[in-house]
Amino acid sequence: MHIAPGQASEKFLRAVTKVVGSDHISLADLDRLSYSRDLNPVSNLSTNEGRFGPMPDAVVWPADTQQVVQIVKLAAEHRTPIIAFGAGSGVCGGTVPLRGGIILDLKRLNQIIKLDEDSLAVTAGAGIIGQHLEMELNRKGYTMGHFPSSVYSSTLGGYLAARSAGQLSAKYGKIEDMILGLEAVLGTGEILRTPATPRASLGPDWNQVLIGSEGTLAIITEATCRIRPYPAERRFASFVFPGPSEGTEAIRQIMRHELRPAAIRLYDELDTVLVGTSSKNEESSESFWNAIPISQFGNFVKSVAPGLIRRTERFFGKRADLINLLEKFATKGCLLVMTFEGESDLVADEETLATELCEKLGGVNHGPEAALRWWNNRYHVSYKQSKVFYHGAIVDTIEMATTWDKLVPLYEEVRKAVRDMAFIMAHFSHAYLDGASVYFTFVTAAPSVEKAEQAHRAVWDAAATACQRVGAAISHHHGIGYTKARFMSEEHGQMMRVYEALKREMDPAGILNPGKMGL
Amino acid sequence: MTRKATRKTTNVELLNQLRDVLGGRRVSRGETDRINYGRDLWPRSLLEVRKGQVPHQPEMIVWPETTEEVSRVLRICNEMRVPVVPFGAGSGLCGAAQPMCGGVVLDAKRMARIERIVPETQMIVCQTGIIGAHLETELNRHGLTMGHFPGSFGTSTLGGYLATRSAGMAATGYGKIEDMLISMQVVLADGSVIRTRTAPRRATGPDFNHLFLGSEGSLGVITSATMRAHMLPEARVFRALSFKKMDAGLNAVRRMLRAGLRPVIARLSDEADTLTTLHALGVEAKDCVLLLVFEGRAVRIDLEMKKALAITRELGGRDFGEATAQRWYGRRNSEQYRQSPLMTDEKLLLDTVEVSTVWSNATHLYTAMRKALSKKVSVLGVMPHAYPEGCSLAFTIIGRAGRADDLAAYDAVWKLALDTAAQAGGAISHAYGIGRLKFDRLAQQNPAAVELLRGMKRRLDPNDILNPGKLAPCTEGAC
Numbered sequence: 001m002h003i004a005p006g007q008a009s010e011k012f013l014r015a016v017t018k019v020v021g022s023d024h025i026s027l028a029d030l031d032r033l034s035y036s037r038d039l040n041p042v043s044n045l046s047t048n049e050g051r052f053g054p055m056p057d058a059v060v061w062p063a064d065t066q067q068v069v070q071i072v073k074l075a076a077e078h079r080t081p082i083i084a085f086g087a088g089s090g091v092c093g094g095t096v097p098l099r100g101g102i103i104l105d106l107k108r109l110n111q112i113i114k115l116d117e118d119s120l121a122v123t124a125g126a127g128i129i130g131q132h133l134e135m136e137l138n139r140k141g142y143t144m145g146h147f148p149s150s151v152y153s154s155t156l157g158g159y160l161a162a163r164s165a166g167q168l169s170a171k172y173g174k175i176e177d178m179i180l181g182l183e184a185v186l187g188t189g190e191i192l193r194t195p196a197t198p199r200a201s202l203g204p205d206w207n208q209v210l211i212g213s214e215g216t217l218a219i220i221t222e223a224t225c226r227i228r229p230y231p232a233e234r235r236f237a238s239f240v241f242p243g244p245s246e247g248t249e250a251i252r253q254i255m256r257h258e259l260r261p262a263a264i265r266l267y268d269e270l271d272t273v274l275v276g277t278s279s280k281n282e283e284s285s286e287s288f289w290n291a292i293p294i295s296q297f298g299n300f301v302k303s304v305a306p307g308l309i310r311r312t313e314r315f316f317g318k319r320a321d322l323i324n325l326l327e328k329f330a331t332k333g334c335l336l337v338m339t340f341e342g343e344s345d346l347v348a349d350e351e352t353l354a355t356e357l358c359e360k361l362g363g364v365n366h367g368p369e370a371a372l373r374w375w376n377n378r379y380h381v382s383y384k385q386s387k388v389f390y391h392g393a394i395v396d397t398i399e400m401a402t403t404w405d406k407l408v409p410l411y412e413e414v415r416k417a418v419r420d421m422a423f424i425m426a427h428f429s430h431a432y433l434d435g436a437s438v439y440f441t442f443v444t445a446a447p448s449v450e451k452a453e454q455a456h457r458a459v460w461d462a463a464a465t466a467c468q469r470v471g472a473a474i475s476h477h478h479g480i481g482y483t484k485a486r487f488m489s490e491e492h493g494q495m496m497r498v499y500e501a502l503k504r505e506m507d508p509a510g511i512l513n514p515g516k517m518g519l
Numbered sequence: 520m521t522r523k524a525t526r527k528t529t530n531v532e533l534l535n536q537l538r539d540v541l542g543g544r545r546v547s548r549g550e551t552d553r554i555n556y557g558r559d560l561w562p563r564s565l566l567e568v569r570k571g572q573v574p575h576q577p578e579m580i581v582w583p584e585t586t587e588e589v590s591r592v593l594r595i596c597n598e599m600r601v602p603v604v605p606f607g608a609g610s611g612l613c614g615a616a617q618p619m620c621g622g623v624v625l626d627a628k629r630m631a632r633i634e635r636i637v638p639e640t641q642m643i644v645c646q647t648g649i650i651g652a653h654l655e656t657e658l659n660r661h662g663l664t665m666g667h668f669p670g671s672f673g674t675s676t677l678g679g680y681l682a683t684r685s686a687g688m689a690a691t692g693y694g695k696i697e698d699m700l701i702s703m704q705v706v707l708a709d710g711s712v713i714r715t716r717t718a719p720r721r722a723t724g725p726d727f728n729h730l731f732l733g734s735e736g737s738l739g740v741i742t743s744a745t746m747r748a749h750m751l752p753e754a755r756v757f758r759a760l761s762f763k764k765m766d767a768g769l770n771a772v773r774r775m776l777r778a779g780l781r782p783v784i785a786r787l788s789d790e791a792d793t794l795t796t797l798h799a800l801g802v803e804a805k806d807c808v809l810l811l812v813f814e815g816r817a818v819r820i821d822l823e824m825k826k827a828l829a830i831t832r833e834l835g836g837r838d839f840g841e842a843t844a845q846r847w848y849g850r851r852n853s854e855q856y857r858q859s860p861l862m863t864d865e866k867l868l869l870d871t872v873e874v875s876t877v878w879s880n881a882t883h884l885y886t887a888m889r890k891a892l893s894k895k896v897s898v899l900g901v902m903p904h905a906y907p908e909g910c911s912l913a914f915t916i917i918g919r920a921g922r923a924d925d926l927a928a929y930d931a932v933w934k935l936a937l938d939t940a941a942q943a944g945g946a947i948s949h950a951y952g953i954g955r956l957k958f959d960r961l962a963q964q965n966p967a968a969v970e971l972l973r974g975m976k977r978r979l980d981p982n983d984i985l986n987p988g989k990l991a992p993c994t995e996g997a998c
Contacts, residue, residue: 116877116879118773118877118878118879119877119878119879119880119908119909120777120878120907120908121877121908162722163721163722164722165720165722174720176726180877180908186967186971190967190970191967192967192968192971193965193967194965194968195946195965196877197875197876197877197909197945197946198875198877198906198907198908198909198910199686199690199695199875199904199906199909199911199946199949199950200684200875200946200947200948200949201683201684201685201686201733201948201949201950201951201952201953202733202946202947202948202953202961202965202968203733203734203735203953203961203968203969203972203990204729204730204731204732204733204734204738204972204975205684205697205729205732205733206968206971207729208725208726208728208729209725209726209727209729209730210725211725211726212722212723212724212725212726213724213725214724217725226907226908228779228907229777229778252639256641256750257750257816258749258750258815342779343778343779343826345822345826346779346780346822346823346826349818349819349822353816353819401718401719401720401721402718402719403637403640403642403717403718403719404639404640405637405639405640430720432719432720433641433719433747433749434640434641434642434701434719434747435640435718435719436719437719437720471717472718473716473718473720473721473722473723474721474723475721475722475723476720476721476722477720477722478722479722479723480722480723480724488723488724491716491721491723492715492716492723492724492727493713493714493716494711494712494713494714495713495714495715495716495727497711497713498713498727498730498979499724499725499727501975501978501979502725502730502975504978505971505974505975505978506971517724
């Protein structure tokens with residue numbers, strides 16, 4: 001395979017080499033190729049087919065903020081794009097170098113700079129891997145409480161840039177709630193530092209402007225984050241509700257009573273099959289993804305192709321073998337799993353009331369096992385899903401958020417819009433006082449990259465239309481990147497003017513991650 | 520050419536155009552109104568008033584009732600390059616609502632309509648001119664509370680809270696104003712109306728709410744907001760405790776929050792504040808008094824209080840019981856009114872310096888501030904808001920006034936206060952905002968952030984009509 005050389009000027013690359021040293025810049029094809037994609041499903045599929053999109057001209061590994069400053073200044077001068085890169089586990093193409101330029105891999109900025117135990121605050125470089133940070137904190141008796149399923153393959157800077165939310169967000173908050181102060185390099189090379197204080201009234205909060213900007217406004221190099229004592233106790237509870245309406249009502253009541261479960265997740269009927277509610281014997285404790293031989297998954301998905309089914313029930317009617325397989329694990333109803341953690345008497349109180357509320361609302365208590373199993377497998381699903389791509393199918397997730405009054409309508413509308421095109425199931429995984437997120441997983445046939453791309457696009461367009469009709473956020477925590485950039489004007493309306501003004505102000509040369517976020 | 524010159528020639532035309540939009544009764548250029556709207560509660564302005572001066576008067580005051588009217592007013596003013604100062608209830612303490620460059624004061628108080636309360640989503644949508652206490656009363660009728668109780672509760676508006684990044688007395692339990700905001704509508708200088716969208720959370724770019732929160736009227740006029748509310752608590756428990764040293768009290772609160780307890784109020788007075796403020800409010804205790812309030816489910820708050828008391832005992836806290844704290848709670852909002860005789864005493868001046876920092880620096884900041892300020896004024900110290908990572912520290916300063924050099928002395932004390940705070944690692948404002956009072960220090964402390972703000976100001980308000988002379992100072996020579 002031949003990869004065309006990059007467009008960046010010799011002079012620029014020489015200057016960058018001088019900044020980082022020749023060991024920390026690569027123009028090698030393999031590196032350029034590896035850094036040309038993230039984990040968005042279309043890239044995933046095309047890579048498997050041996051096809052590649054836009055390539056970076058070079059990959060650069062700066063050692064510290066000062067080097068980042070120098071590189072940004074050079075890039076501004078040479079009008080060369082810079083894409084800040086963490087661990088590449090984004091699923092929206094946020095780091096794909098659409099217009100070439102250099103990938104700035106920040107993983108060398110991985111130091112824990114300061115642990116302030118009295119203030120429950122840690123300062124670390126943006127390139128630190130989530131799990132490394134967490135392990136270091138655990139060793140000292142703390143936790144950050146941020147657990148995206150990518151925790152092994154994602155960085156603090158990535159969390160901030162993409163506005164990440166972890167599985168225990170109900171207790172520990174989302175990434176924006178964990179930030180006290182930031183250090184970031186603007187597109188001019190100027191360093192912006194926000195004071196690391198629990199709260200201040202000093203004009204706009206630049207932390208919250210940079211968080212979620214996905215590398216388009218600045219490159220985040222360091223952050224001071226809130227941490228918490230490692231919990232003394234962890235409890236697990238599971239309930240089965242007749243349907244999503246009853247289940248989401250239970251979650252609403254729990255949030256309304258100001259309980260703070262660490263995780264609170266409700267699976268719809270199909271997703272419940274995937275997770276499984278029972279743990280009585282080994283066999284049935286296996287998840288759906290395990291249960292269906294991956295080699296057959298392609299067939300499974302092909303049969304879901306448009307025309308073959310109109311609704312999932314009919315699909316099951318036509319594929320009795322699969323239904324049987326599913327029924328073995330299926331329970332009637334929606335599974336709610338909860339975990340509680342903290343000081344034991346506080347946790348016991350929360351679990352007691354949550355149980356009471358769930359039972360009052362028709363939830364059947366299934367004890368701790370299903371929640372424990374979720375806990376033990378909580379990072380696995382993404383890894384399991386990746387195999388789907390080898391078998392003629394494409395899988396992606398759609399995560400949206402809305403207020404309680406619109407939540408079940410959103411769930412129903414999106415499914416209705418998508419179900420002729422793909423197999424779709426959902427769970428509700430992040431809850432708030434005023435609403436919750438819903439996380440759809442869809443699988444559709446991908447006989448070729450082109451067809452997969454078309455199908456993927458069609459599903460997303462249909463889902464986005466439903467999302468807009470109901471009134472919801474198009475992304476709860478995966479971000480926008482370029483795969484969802486086309487939805488941004490509908491998402492923000494006239495507010496995009498403000499984003500554009502921020503862009504011109506912070507990145508006048510337009511070098512930071514160009515072509516993303518609908519800018 | 521200065522702005523003033525421009526304005527004189529267009530004054531009549533401006534008046535006519537504004538009257539076309541609002542009618543004659545909602546535009547005033549009466550002298551009493553112009554004097555009243557020439558300042559907020561910045562104590563420095565009080566010094567000027569005592570000397571018979573209100574140096575920055577608006578030319579007109581307008582009272583729009585809808586976003587559409589605000590938009591039309593801004594369009595007119597933008598075309599005529601007339602400054603517009605958004606105004607809530609004027610209780611700001613930093614001069615943010617002072618019409619530095621004259622122009623039009625836009626009083627939002629007639630925009631007080633509650634558009635929608637959705638109890639099941641715990642949301643309220645309302646216009647921003649509503650007074651905090653009115654908003655709370657309305658929520659209470661639906662079994663809800665916003666949990667936002669600044670000392671100015673009866674004389675401040677929702678728009679004011681948002682524009683200054685306010686925090687109330689119960690911020691430890693219910694959060695600060697930014698935690699309550701879901702979405703808002705903003706009118707930009709050119710009259711265009713933009714809004715952030717309602718959702719509990721979104722990962723679709725920057726959080727634009729946070730650009731306008733705290734922008735103090737310099738980037739846009741916030742006309743409507745969707746706020747989060749909580750269920751009214753079923754019960755409330757109180758306790759007053761005291762510690763020999765401030766340090767021990769700070770430590771006790773820190774440990775409570777670290778353990779996952781959530782008092783709605785954890786307010787620690789130093790010896791001086793106990794003997795003055797708290798005694799005046801009927802709290803008969805001594806040393807450093809900690810007032811604790813928990814609210815919520817009875818079972819839960821009893822448990823939390825029990826755990827909190829165990830911590831205080833371990834740290835040598837002395838228990839003054841429930842009734843003492845309850846007495847304070849009943850009178851808590853009268854603190855500022857009780858201070859007002861001091862404000863009318865022309866020989867004295869009272870002000871508050873409030874800063875914030877992380878716990879590991881709290882005692883250091885407290886000591887440094889008290890030591891530096893005590894050389895010039897009387898100081899009462901309080902830790903009014905606590906968070907798991909740190910706290911705010913507020914210093915009531917009382918100085919002598921009534922002399923020719925009052926203003927210079929006032930400025931000198933504040934310079935000392937802010938310099939000391941910055942050197943001791945504090946953020947120079949916790950919840951009162953910047954206004955005219957702290958801008959210079961902010962610019963010195965964080966030039967990159969101020970430069971960004973100015974840049975955004977130039978882009979969103981190229982004619983510099985929105986609250987000029989404040990967060991982003993007037994163009995050179997403009998006023």
